[in-house]
Amino acid sequence: MxxxxxxxxxxxxxxxxxxxxxxxxxxxxxxxxxxxxxHDYHYITTQLHELAAGTGDPEDARVFLDELLDARKIRFVKxxxxxxxxxxxxxxxxxxxxxxxxxxxxxxxxxETFGIQGLKEYALCIRSLNAVRMIREHIEYNFARYKNEPEREELLTIIVGGAGFTGIEFVGELADRVPELCKAFDVDPAKVKIINIEAAPTALPGFDPELVEYAMNVLQKKGVTFRINTPIKECTPEGVILANGEEIKAGTVVWTGGxxxxxxxxxxxxxxxxxxxxxxxxxxxxxxxxxxxxxxxxxxxxxxxxxxxxxxxxxxxxxxxxxxxxxxxxxxxxxxxxxxxxRGTVASLGRGEAIGIVGGRKLTGSAAAWMKKLIDLRYLYLIGGLSLVLRKGRHKLLRV
Amino acid sequence: MxxxxxxxxxxxxxxxxxxxxxxxxxxxxxxxxxxxxxHDYHYITTQLHELAAGTGDPEDARVFLDELLDARKIRFVKxxxxxxxxxxxxxxxxxxxxxxxxxxxxxxxxxETFGIQGLKEYALCIRSLNAVRMIREHIEYNFARYKNEPEREELLTIIVGGAGFTGIEFVGELADRVPELCKAFDVDPAKVKIINIEAAPTALPGFDPELVEYAMNVLQKKGVTFRINTPIKECTPEGVILANGEEIKAGTVVWTGGxxxxxxxxxxxxxxxxxxxxxxxxxxxxxxxxxxxxxxxxxxxxxxxxxxxxxxxxxxxxxxxxxxxxxxxxxxxxxxxxxxxxRGTVASLGRGEAIGIVGGRKLTGSAAAWMKKLIDLRYLYLIGGLSLVLRKGRHKLLRV
Incomplete structure (x- = not known):
């Protein structure tokens, strides 16, 4: 045999x-x-939204496979x-x-584009390390472009299609990142818009309504505008067109809709x-x-x-x-x-804020944010032991 | 009266x-x-090439005017x-x-475009803080784009038109920056090209020929390709067309020709x-x-x-x-x-390298690089005294 x-x-x-x-x-x-x-590396998908917003370091979110695999037992082919x-x-x-x-x-x-026209061509997606570095650079580039074409304020608008877990976590990080970007590029924060558009009648469909409301309050206070119950009909090089015909111009459209x-x-x-x-x-x-x-x-x-x-x-x-x-x-x-x-589900809402259900209990605020960190660290431990936790998880622990 | x-x-x-x-x-x-x-700030033009390459911090290269001006003696209007x-x-x-x-x-x-077609539309210029942040972001964006469209290697080509002082100083910084960018975006350094194109029969026209040769050797070793005696006929969205009809594709064209x-x-x-x-x-x-x-x-x-x-x-x-x-x-x-x-002229060639003539003497290498730093610091002292030197010049002293 x-x-x-x-x-x-x-x-x-x-x-x-x-x-x-x-x-x-x-x-x-x-x-x-x-x-x-x-790729010759594994990436931690649950952290990609941070890299896309520019709040996380890509090196903390990937592990090279040769660090994890024993070549005598597993042959790796790139x-x-x-x-x-x-x-x-x-x-x-x-x-x-x-x-x-x-x-x-x-x-x-x-x-999943749900047949929305232009989405594949003009929207960016949070799907890989290369894709999220692209989103981060795209947003920064638009800040730089705006300063050279100040009449084009739409360059400062970021549309996030989809208010599921990825969309919500991403706008949370974006809202944290915007003040830094405004400082780095001399942009008036009042001119920056983060618009989260969701076709379903609620953000985070299927999640506990009380926690959804908490999340939306936190994010709105951070400057996020929600357009719930608002299907997108088309994505164009200039932004999106809603099902009701309304056009929203935006320099960046990120699709997290499924x-x-x-x-x-x-x-x-x-x-x-x-x-x-x-x-x-x-x-x-x-x-x-x-x-x-x-x-x-x-x-x-x-x-x-x-x-x-x-x-x-x-x-x-x-x-x-x-x-x-x-x-x-x-x-x-x-x-x-x-x-x-x-075991539960936790969604981060940016620095120090999250919502979640863990062991049947609802969590919000810093308790939920810490739980999110523990989940991330536990995963690092699972694949690479304590040494990986210390190498890749350090920033996570320091950034509260 | x-x-x-x-x-x-x-x-x-x-x-x-x-x-x-x-x-x-x-x-x-x-x-x-x-x-x-x-603007409500003054920027230190002689450092702009560093910011364009991404090796310098924009905040070190500008001084807000209200820090320098006595409002009782000078009325400032933005x-x-x-x-x-x-x-x-x-x-x-x-x-x-x-x-x-x-x-x-x-x-x-x-x-000064010397009537070169397309230069105004498609080339970037090292001329202001907003313009150089744009150049830095444009280059980074192209690295990110390349990772998502790996067949488009021309995205990694940077053409610098003009090998005068600004052009030479810029390619020196760029060559320092490229390895960092390659690391941050997982790009093979062999695929990145920095091409410095000059219409005149020599780089740094009018400068001491021995120092020009020294500079070109240093920069070539760092990976810069020179095309001297090579006029650009046209700049296009895809790159440049030379006077001899040859097309060079490039994701970035920076014009420093005058x-x-x-x-x-x-x-x-x-x-x-x-x-x-x-x-x-x-x-x-x-x-x-x-x-x-x-x-x-x-x-x-x-x-x-x-x-x-x-x-x-x-x-x-x-x-x-x-x-x-x-x-x-x-x-x-x-x-x-x-x-x-x-008093003299010093051109930096990136980290630790420069050429110059000061008080009639030729300088090269680290001696010239230190002289360049001293000139920059002296200027900070001239406009803002010791406190400005300490605030804005620190990185310059630490980065040797």
Missing amino acids: STPKILILGAGYGGLMTALKLQKELSYGEADVTLINK AVVTEIKPQERKVETTGGTFDYDYLVIGLGSEP VRGNSLVEKAGFETMRGRVKVDDYLRAPGYDNVFVVGDCSLVFNEQGRPYPPTAQIAIQEGQNCARNLVALVRGGSLEPFKPHI | STPKILILGAGYGGLMTALKLQKELSYGEADVTLINK AVVTEIKPQERKVETTGGTFDYDYLVIGLGSEP VRGNSLVEKAGFETMRGRVKVDDYLRAPGYDNVFVVGDCSLVFNEQGRPYPPTAQIAIQEGQNCARNLVALVRGGSLEPFKPHI
């Missing part, structure tokens, strides 16, 4: 956690594990996946073709909903008992039959479950179904 | 020095002195001059009309050469014994009959002479002709 080949696609929360747990559990030579990722061929048990990448006995798909998400699974998953022939595979109890793609799907590409339902939203928390747990089951498959044990444990 | 009205236009080296020396020499009420400037009417003894500004008994014009320079006097001076009816007024021995505009012209708008010839280049050094001395003669006019003394004392 030959050594089983495990191929992991993507080093996001789900894929990385699968790889790290396999690295821990498997002995040398027990399986031939390969991890393929576009390549872009171009096609998944589950029937042939093959994956095409820019670094060649890979075959496998077991496949783990953790290729993350893509922005995500769908990586389109490679749909193209591979798996049945999907919004690009996500409705996996079985063991996170396997229907019809393939050797293909696991974790993270944002994976669709899991709660007991009420509603899909869990794509979060880091669930992706991490999926990775852990997936690795456990892969070990069982390699060694001939029995599989354990995936059961998510939702 | 009424109090004489002295109106100073512009708070650059020439105008500010005139104002500060008047402030020192005149007693309260001896004259009614007004200084009009576009306004933009729109027209000078010397025959009516009036000046129109965005802050109203001003009349005067004595006028000092220190309105600085504008880029300046001319502020166009308001020509429009006022003064006889000009490249926008500069050929002043008399007392820096007065021909035909007007109450209009003084200092700094880049003023054209003074040396004993060989060649015009002095527009430099901070000569502008400062002109301001001092002008103030001295204004005091004489107010009190009824005799005028003293302007005699420049050229």
